[in-house]
Amino acid sequence: QQPVQSPQAVILREGEDAVINCSSSKALYSVHWYRQKHGEAPVFLMILLKGGEQKGHDKISASFNEKKQQSSLYLTASQLSYSGTYFCGTKLNAGNMLTFGGGTRLMVKP
Amino acid sequence: NAGVTQTPKFRVLKTGQSMTLLCAQDMNHEYMYWYRQDPGMGLRLIHYSVGEGTTAKGEVPDGYNVSRLKKQNFLLGLESAAPSQTSVYFCASMGSARYEQYFGPGTRLTVT
Numbered sequence: 074q075q076p077v078q079s080p081q082a083v084i085l086r087e088g089e090d091a092v093i094n095c096s097s098s099k100a101l102y103s104v105h106w107y108r109q110k111h112g113e114a115p116v117f118l119m120i121l122l123k124g125g126e127q128k129g130h131d132k133i134s135a136s137f138n139e140k141k142q143q144s145s146l147y148l149t150a151s152q153l154s155y156s157g158t159y160f161c162g163t164k165l166n167a168g169n170m171l172t173f174g175g176g177t178r179l180m181v182k183p
Numbered sequence: 184n185a186g187v188t189q190t191p192k193f194r195v196l197k198t199g200q201s202m203t204l205l206c207a208q209d210m211n212h213e214y215m216y217w218y219r220q221d222p223g224m225g226l227r228l229i230h231y232s233v234g235e236g237t238t239a240k241g242e243v244p245d246g247y248n249v250s251r252l253k254k255q256n257f258l259l260g261l262e263s264a265a266p267s268q269t270s271v272y273f274c275a276s277m278g279s280a281r282y283e284q285y286f287g288p289g290t291r292l293t294v295t
């Protein structure tokens with residue numbers, strides 16, 4: 074089942090902060106975050122594993138609330154380069170399939 | 184080191200025609216995936232492979248077939264294209280650590 078992302082779109086000024094949320098109706102094993110710039114391929118940002126382990130980007134942080142089956146991606150002091158569509162992908166177990174959300178479009182203006 | 188490459192980049196097909204999309208990776212990854220991306224729908228998994236000679240169905244496998252005869256290549260076939268298969272197709276690969284997928288540049292397919 075596809076995770077639900079919110080908001081669907083957000084516009085920021087450079088230097089402002091944003092939070093993108095990803096929710097699932099099922100118990101999650103891991104949450105994966107990707108960013109896709111217009112016309113390009115998605116690029117991995119971060120993984121959050123059940124139990125609290127994180128791996129990924131050093132300028133973007135995220136949290137994983139296992140009780141609520143929710144993850145949030147925190148973009149602080151946004152830069153123009155942060156613009157793009159952010160996708161969360163979720164796994165229900167240690168298997169090999171990721172299910173992606175519909176995406177959140179982020180636009181950072183000067 | 185090219186990473187993940189996809190051939191072709193663009194293609195226009197007529198309804199009923201067939202074609203094969205090729206994905207190649209040079210990272211010696213075990214896992215490979217085919218996704219389609221439609222506006223507002225995110226990425227949906229079509230088929231995937233956990234190793235040479237193995238394939239499995241994803242969320243939206245109908246109308247597609249795949250083969251992984253060599254570890255570095257993963258082929259996606261459309262036997263009889265339909266307008267509903269108009270989409271951008273992405274291939275991805277993943278190593279044994281199993282946390283980061285590397286995506287190819289995509290193939291834009293239009294079926295008229």
